Amino acid sequence: MKQFYKLGGALLIQLSLLSSASATDRLVTNMTQLNSAVSASVAGDNIILQNGTWNNAAITFSGSGSSSNPITMKAQTPGGVTFTGNSTMNVTGTYLVVKGFKWTNGTVSGNVVTIRGGNNRITQCAIINFNSGSKWIVLDGLRGKVDHCHFEGKNTVDPTMQIEVKDKTADYHIVEYNHFAKREPLGANGGETVRVGYSGQMDNISRTIFQYNLFQECDGENEIISNKSCENLYQFNTFRRSVGQFCFRHGDRNILYGNWFLGEGKANTGGVRVIGSGNYIVNNFFHGLDAANSTGDAVIILQKGETYPAGEVRFNPQVVGCVIAYNTVSEYTSGRALDVNNGSRPLSPTGVKVANNIFVDANQSLIANNLTGSETWQGNIAFGTLGITNPGGITMDDPELEAAGSWRIGATSPAIDAGVGGWGGLLDISGLGVDVNVSKDIDGHTRTSSKDVGCDERVTGNAVNRPLLPADVGPSWLGGPADPEEPAGPENVALNKTVTASSEPQPENPASSAVDGNTATRWSATGYPQWLEVDLGAEYSISKTEVICMDDRAYQFTVSSKTTSGGSYTQIVNRNTNTTPGTIAAPITNSFTAINARYVRINVTGASGYTGPWTSIPEFRVFGVPTGSLMLAAKAPEETTSGKETLDVSVYPNPVVSPSATIRYSLPAAAQVSLAVYNMNGQPEILVNGQQPAGKHNVQWNTGGKANGVYIIRLRAGNIEKQYRLMLSK
DSSP states (O other): OOOOEETTTEEEEOOOOOOTOOOEEEEEOHHHHHHHHHHHTTTTTTEEOOOOEEEEEEEEEEOOSSSSSSSEESSTTTOOEEEEEOOEEEEEEEEEEEEEEEEEEEEEEEEEEEOOOOOEEEEEEESOOOOOOSOOEOOOBBBEESSSEEEEEEOOOSSSEEEOSSSSOOOOOOOSSSSSEEEEOOOSSSSOEEEEEEGGGSSBBBOOEEOOOEEEEEOSSSSEEEESSSSSSSSSSSEEHHHHBEEEEOOOOOESSSOOEETOOOOOOOEEOOSSSSSSSSOOOEEOOOOOOBSEEEEEEOOOOOOOOTOOOSOOOOBBOOOOEEEEOOOOOSSSSEEEEEEEBBBOOSSOEEEEEEEEEEEEESSSSSSOOEEESSSSSEEEOOOOOOOOOOOEOOOOBTTTOOOOOOTOOOOTOOOOOOOOOOOTTSOOOTTTTBOOOTOOOOSSSSOSSOOOOOOOOOSOOOOGGGGGGSOOGGOOOTTTSOSOEEEETTTTEEEEEEEEEEESGGGGGSSSOOOOEEEEEEEEEEEEEEEEEEEEEEEEEEEOOOOGGGEEEEEEEEEETSSSOOOEETTTTTOOOOOSOEEEEEEEEHHHHHHHEEEEEEESSSOSSSESSSSSEEEEEESSSSEEOOOOOTTTSOOOOOOOEEEEESOOTTTTEEEEEEESOOOOEEEEOOOOOOEEEEEEEEEEOOOOEEEEEEOTOEEEEEEEEEETTTTTEEEEEEEEOO
């Protein structure tokens, strides 16, 4: 029979997680061990690099994982491994994951990270001030993924990120939740932050999705993102204080949807430049840009083209069939909002549709006076000096934006329900989930049947999307969002906590060294017995200890715990007859039934095979989870709330009857939701990972065939998070 408890404010549910008995963790400390681990690893295995600096580490990561059991190469702790010097990472194989590394201070002549093969991923990594070599990261192969990474400080030629585009097979890569920061001005061509394809690949179909990325002060050259392939989707990205433009440089049938372009007072910040056929600019917000820059004079620029002989690379092809719809352009500091016929080349754009946009500026002309007369204008609202003779399809009226810098329209705005149909909608690119009918606004709100003009729909409810901040993207260990794949527990809760010891005869080897996370330091004391006590700082549910011994000794010891400083100790580990050495790769590990504790003491009574007098412990680790639940709350800067929003969670039936249970939760607003359950080895079962609307949700969870123990349920909705301790007792 399965029962439910509620202890210490935490929901204790009798559930457990599907085990993966075949998975192997391989801790490696040098390149020889790493290469051997790569050769030996199979689906589900983890290759774990010991924390520290790895210099001149040229890694080739190959293998064959599976969709449910990838092979993962990761740092011992997130961000704990730094690659320097001539360090490179070449990934080739299938279902491989690279996680938790940092590259800096490089001397590489070529590319730093290259992802080939199929269904491979790099996540929770950072390349910062590496500044040697060519491209920092290259996505090759098929269905690659780069997410929650940080790239900062590149000042050398070639893009920060390059995507190679195949000539016969679509790539279907995903690049999301990354922070591209501080790309220094190069002063020449080749300083793009992202390039998707090459000029010679302009007719190749990539079908890559770029979404939820933050580009901040990316000033390398006039093309922040240079699209040079076909059928890509760029959505929900934020560009802040970045000199240059998003550029449809080469390639056709690409979509720019639901992005924020924010100048924030910086000179030469731009919007979009278009070359090629069938490209879309829809549902975007442009504000405070310095539009008169080196490649044109407007926030949105359609560039004139020219003809080329058959078979040659078309460096500046004619713009054909560009759609500009449901955008809001406001308060740029120079230039114009729109130029549909820019430059001196002979072929003007043709088949251009400009529909349901808002153009606002009190000081600059709105539209460049060089129309071809072939443009289609419908449903637009402009406020300011139009700059052209109205061709029709433009209503001169104040759209009543809510405030300076806001994309939201007011309650009496003439934009409400004023959208005009017939402009054709977006191209439905296979496999990309395109919002063909613009059923959402930039916030993620559902538009009504009579759509509002501009990027915002005047509706109630909290926004799903907003301009991104550094805390929304990048690795969790650099201040980004929590990693839904990392367990909320158990963690080493003794790390860097307060310690006391029976003696500390060597000042250079204090007790604190046993809990500093550094295996190169140690606590030393002479004679037996010797004890060391850790104050965890709060009460935790602990279930495992690890001991690393100096020179791989086999110390003999007990571990005891108590909940209060004046309480009595309870022995939880007895290794008084231990003969197993405690190495860095294989600490002396003891797992036990979870027990609440604040104070944990190891008492060393002797050693097997070592006759010296010293007790020397490089690391004493205690693994546990908080005994209470954790709730974090945050709101988007433009939203207000009275008090914290909460997530209500319950499990039914109570008690649970195999083979399944229902986890029920209620969302206060639509959000990106992650729901997962972790076992005590930190292995997650991810039940939900996607966008969900506000309201009540039910998720079925299979409880059959699962072992007793303590687990964590973790629910995250946007920036609100709850964690619960789960216990299965059959």
